[in-house]
Amino acid sequence: MTGAVQLKLNIGCGTSGIEGWVNIDNSPTILLSRLPFGRRIFRTPDWPRGVLRADVRKRIPFGNSSVSCIYSSHTFEHFTYEESRAVARECFRVLRPGGILRIVVPDLGIMVCDYLAGNADPMASHRFISRLLLTASVRDIVHAGAHHKQMFDARSLARMLQEAGFLAPECSTFGRSRIAEIAGIELESRRSESLYMEAVR
Numbered sequence: 001m002t003g004a005v006q007l008k009l010n011i012g013c014g015t016s017g018i019e020g021w022v023n024i025d026n027s028p029t030i031l032l033s034r035l036p037f038g039r040r041i042f043r044t045p046d047w048p049r050g051v052l053r054a055d056v057r058k059r060i061p062f063g064n065s066s067v068s069c070i071y072s073s074h075t076f077e078h079f080t081y082e083e084s085r086a087v088a089r090e091c092f093r094v095l096r097p098g099g100i101l102r103i104v105v106p107d108l109g110i111m112v113c114d115y116l117a118g119n120a121d122p123m124a125s126h127r128f129i130s131r132l133l134l135t136a137s138v139r140d141i142v143h144a145g146a147h148h149k150q151m152f153d154a155r156s157l158a159r160m161l162q163e164a165g166f167l168a169p170e171c172s173t174f175g176r177s178r179i180a181e182i183a184g185i186e187l188e189s190r191r192s193e194s195l196y197m198e199a200v201r
């Protein structure tokens, strides 16, 4: 691979895309932000320059075995289980052998532990349910990241990745990765509630 361009994808980048990566998102506000004065008129999020608008549930728009690594933070929980497996299969298809997939999702296990630890709080059950963000709302029309369609723990995330073809997904921790530039992409703000998992194609 010496001298070859390393293609790196950030799926569901939101506004946290980084230089040198293909930042992918399907928010309709990307289109609005590209209209003359669109950012100001529609107060769209500050999308990364060159963000690629694509719905990865349909297809990841790259060829077989063409990508070195894929990062995705707080996006797979916005798919149904079947959709997430289909997207992970697409990741498997586009990754080169030895390529890395790193997925970060909210950790149901952490949230359940927090709930059980909060037994002095009479409203802990309500706080727990609203933290899961499982209720659809009108916000979903403009923001595909507004509510969750599923929640993962380490076992269900590993199972989903195995069903997509990744033989040995491994739990990881914040900032520890086979991806060399992880410090530039992983978000400290997600650290306390996240589950990190990495798999090699």
Ligand SMILES: C[S@@+](CC[C@H](N)C(=O)[O-])C[C@H]1O[C@@H](n2cnc3c(N)ncnc32)[C@H](O)[C@@H]1O
Binding pocket: 011, 012, 013, 014, 015, 016, 024, 025, 026, 027, 054, 055, 056, 057, 072, 073, 074, 075, 078, 143, 144, 145, 187, 190
């Ligand atoms: C909660 S945000 C996460 C943003 C960022 N990665 C982070 O961790 O803060 C989820 C992002 O996934 C994007 N998204 C949801 N469904 C998608 C799809 N089918 N294809 C591409 N992007 C999608 C949403 O538009 C949203 O920007």
